[in-house]
Amino acid sequence: MITIKEIAKLANVSGATVSRVINNAEYVSDEVREKVMKIVDEHQYVPSEHAKALRTKQxxxxxxxxxxxxxxxxxxxxxxxxxxxxxxxxxxxxxxxxxxxxxxxxxxxxxxxxxxxxxxxxxxxxxxxxxxxxxxxxxxxxxxxxxxxxxxxxxxHNYEVAKGLTSYLINKGHKKIAFIGVDEKDVAVGYERKKGYLDTMKEFSLPIDENWIKTGSFDMTFGDEAMKSIMNHSLSKPTAVFAVTDRLAIGAMRYLKKNNYSIPKDLAIVGIGASELGEFVEPSLTTVDFNxxxxxxxxxxxxxxxxxxxxxxxxxxxxxxxxxxxxxx
Structure with missing residues (x-):
């Protein structure tokens, strides 16, 4: 590929003049501009994007x-x-x-x-x-x-959505609601959604069993493991589960279905994310779309x-x- 230096030599002008022509700058005569552009076209010169970025900072x-x-x-x-x-x-x-x-x-x-x-x-x-x-x-x-x-x-609206979903389950008749979340270092998904759940349970004066609350990773596998722990270590079993993502909810559903629990007859489940997979699992997952x-x-x-x-x-x-x-x- 031809360079600016080589174009300058062929046109018998300076490299700076070639640059001004290529960048459509002023202070170049029509005669020189035409001569340079003819060489550029003949040799199909393409300016380096990296060099252009360094020069223009764009x-x-x-x-x-x-x-x-x-x-x-x-x-x-x-x-x-x-x-x-x-x-x-x-x-x-x-x-x-x-x-x-x-x-x-x-x-x-x-x-x-x-x-x-x-x-x-x-x-x-x-x-x-x-x-x-x-x-x-x-x-x-x-x-x-x-x-x-x-x-x-x-x-x-992470906090508001968590409150809304918890209230939704309560209005459906559920009083024993479990929670599957993620590390609270993730303020939005981990902390705000958990706080929304806890605050709503307290507002309705409903019991909060520590064995109903599990936090870990975002993986479906953790949803499965969390649901297993909730069901195996709770003296009083929950009737609903609020998972902070669809992936966690679907993981929880996997455990329940493997162990012959009926959804939503035995346990209702909600997630957040409006994932495509949530639409096609059986039963389809109630969720929130954040767009x-x-x-x-x-x-x-x-x-x-x-x-x-x-x-x-x-x-x-x-x-x-x-x-x-x-x-x-």
């Missing part, structure tokens, strides 16, 4: 960090991000932290060094270490899923706005949700 690339790349939630978020960014001429680079805080910090540093124009982080928590690293960034940043105090973010695609679109638009205006105020977006009633209750 790589048109956004770094996106996800906790897991294989989940349906992540896929929907990325679809929303990519849809909005692509329509504005941006591309994305994906990285997965595997739910590891140190990996999130590592990718923040890596993307910053790779000339991306902005970073979107679907964070697993809001630890002091992560917040400090975000403060060091000199490029636009947007969080998804967690509330970052001094940054733009897009998140969900993850919209979260991706909103985050992408926020990052574009921050790139265009470095002094724009941080925007905090909390998305609406909807209950999807199916057959598991």
């Amino acid at each position: 790589s048109k690339v956004i770094g996106v960090i996800l906790p897991k790349i294989s989940t349906e939630t992540a896929s929907r978020i990325v679809n929303g991000i990519n849809e909005t960014l692509a329509s504005s001429g941006y591309q994305i680079i994906l990285a997965t932290s595997d739910l590891n805080l140190l990996n999130e910090i590592k990718f923040l540093k890596l993307f910053k060094s790779r000339q991306v124009e902005g970073i979107i982080l679907n964070a697993t928590n809001t630890s002091t270490e992560l917040l400090e690293e975000v403060k060091k960034l000199t490029i636009p940043f947007v969080a998804i899923g967690q509330k970052f105090p001094d940054e733009s973010f897009v998140t969900y 993850n695609e919209e979260a991706g679109r909103e985050a992408a638009q926020l990052i574009i706005n921050k790139i265009k205006n470095k002094n724009i105020e941080n925007n905090k977006i909390i998305l609406n949700y909807r209950l999807i009633e199916r057959d598991s209750v």
Whole structure:
């Protein structure tokens, strides 16, 4: 491939003149511009995107960090991000932290060094270490899923949804409601959803058995194991289960079905996430749709706005949700 230096030699002009012609800058005569462009066209010269990015400081690339790349939630978020960014001429680079805080910090540093124009982080928590690293960034940043105090973010009504689902089960006649959650270091999914459950049980003056509450990983396997522990170690068996994600709920359903419990006759189950799998399991899962695609679109638009205006105020977006009633209750 021909270089700018070689084009300059063939046109008998300086390399700086060739650069001005290619970038459509002023201060070049029509005669010189025509001569240079003729050589460019003949040799099908394509400018280096990396060199262009270094020169203009506009790589048109956004770094996106996800906790897991294989989940349906992540896929929907990325679809929303990519849809909005692509329509504005941006591309994305994906990285997965595997739910590891140190990996999130590592990718923040890596993307910053790779000339991306902005970073979107679907964070697993809001630890002091992560917040400090975000403060060091000199490029636009947007969080998804967690509330970052001094940054733009897009998140969900986690506490309100947990209260709503618990109240929903109570209104269906259930008083003994078990809970399957995740580590409370994940403030949004772990802490806020558990607090919503606990507060609602207390508001209705209902019993809370410690043996009914299990927290662990996001895996379906943990949902299975948690349900087993709840059923085997509780003197008084629950009649309903609130799982903080569809995957955990489906794992719990697997244990119950293996052990000949009837859903919802013996136990009702609800999840959060509106996963496609939840629609096709038997019985189909009652759940909440957070509209993850919209979260991706909103985050992408926020990052574009921050790139265009470095002094724009941080925007905090909390998305609406909807209950999807199916057959598991």
